[in-house]
Amino acid sequence: MPVPVTRPATGVTGRPPDFLRSRLLPRLDAIEDEEEEASATGVAAATAAAAAAAAAADADSDVEEEGAFYGVDLGAVASRLWEFHAALPRVRPYFAVKCNPDPVVVKLLAALGASFDCASKPEIKMVAAALGGDADDVRRRVVYANPCKAASHLAFARSVGVSLTTFDNADELHKMAAVAPDAQLLLRIATEDAHALCPLSSKFGAAAADVPGLLRLGARLGLAIVGVAFHVGSGCTSLASYSTALDASRGVFDLAVRLGLPPLRVVDIGGGFPGFDGDSSITFDDIVGVVRPQIDELFDASVDVIAEPGRYLVTSAYSLATQVLSRRFARGSGAADGGGAPPLGGDAAAQRADATVRYHLGDGVYGSFKDAVILGVSFPPRLLTAATDRLGGGCGSPDVGSSPRQGGLLQGGAAATGGGGGGRGRVLPSTLCGPTNDALDVIMRGVPLPLLSVGEWLYFDNMGAYTTSLCTGFDDTEKPPMYYYSSV
Helix, strand or coil: CCEEEEECCCCEEECCCHHHHHHHCCCCCCCCHHHHHHHHHHHHHHHHHHHHHHHHHCCCCCCCCCCEEEEEEHHHHHHHHHHHHHHCCCEEEEEEHHHCCCHHHHHHHHHCCCEEEECCHHHHHHHHHHCCCCHHHHHHHEEECCCCCCHHHHHHHHHCCCCEEEECCHHHHHHHHHHCCCCEEEEEECCCCCCCCECCCCCCCECHHHHHHHHHHHHHCCCEEEEEECCCCECCCCHHHHHHHHHHHHHHHHHHHHCCCCCCCEEECCCCCCCCCCCCCCCHHHHHHHHHHHHHHHCCCCCEEEECCCHHHHHHHEEEEEEEEEEEEEECCCHHHCCCCCEECCHHHHHCCCEEEEEEECCCCCCCCCHHHHCCCCCCCEEEEEECHHHCCCEECCCCCCCCCCCCCEEEEEECCCCCHHHCCCEEEEEEECCCCCCCCEEEEEEEEECCCCCCEEEECCCCCCCHHHCCCHHHCCCCCEEEEECC
């Protein structure tokens, strides 16, 4: 049975919004019956514990009813974890916490036995707490996957049990020798990642020519270099990048043997997995088709293989609803974006042949949409309507200033873009802006939308990765409240 939705800030519970629970987010359909029963029971228990802990953390928080909120399907997160295990049974997933450091999701994944890729001291603190402060559990289930760390952060990680960590330069090895001489080290190598949404090798990873010297230096310092790590870039679009990086990792294993060093025994294949089919030109199944047989070909069973999925586990579990706080009409295709034509006032302005409209939403690029500016990511909006008992279950628009949570079940409409407007009137070239007092706070421009009123809502699916984790706090921007439930 689905677990009720919970807002951790206040402990409020209610029915999950239909558009989140049954239409947008994936369900796990392809598992064995007995596994489904056991897994569903485990998810329900883990979800309830995670939501209860979150509610207790900030019971006095004041959450406004207008603006924006998230619906989070914890069952979808669990489903993705199971799917990863089924597709890559030899690869142990370490959730990349940086993509979404949501303590409820971290606690859920901890309860389900997942491991964690942490890149900072706060992430390590969060994960250690989710693991109950058990240093042995932290040692088994955390990799400090930041090749360039502050010495004080390294010392903290060691104090709570973290042992496995990455490096890519000589200075980092000297730091390890001074601060964490008993650490288990993974040599991060550079990869070909030009086809990734966010390439990483321009900042991290040892060049092939530097690898022999780093292996020798580690041995001279008495450090335990136990394996190789790579990352083909967040949002990778090239299967060849994985294949080439695996071959390069095998080359480092062979080099260690030739240098007379202890055999390496860990390969960290990083992340880059898409958050959903359509997120990239390659699918997760495409990657599995390349990676799974090549791992078995290159590395025998004595080698542990780990990965750092982030987008893959959480993207599809989050949907964001955001309200139209204000709107402004203008003349001409560029006027709503700050062109020279004067603004127009009133609904009658929408009837002009050259009218455009700017909507100010409850979330923006200083909140959940920063990747719209940094990486040019597109966030397709969808119209959100509310069904109420008074309307007999039919679809209608919320009253201006109302919240769809107050009106009953939420129901997802068709995609907001496209012709015709679905009976809502004229479609206008529209600009979607965030709520801050900054002209750069623009999510998208020139998107065709049917005319919306102040107080109506849009929603965006697949919002679970690099959204709330990139919130800046600028102009008093706050992260939208979260409502949790489980669909499995």
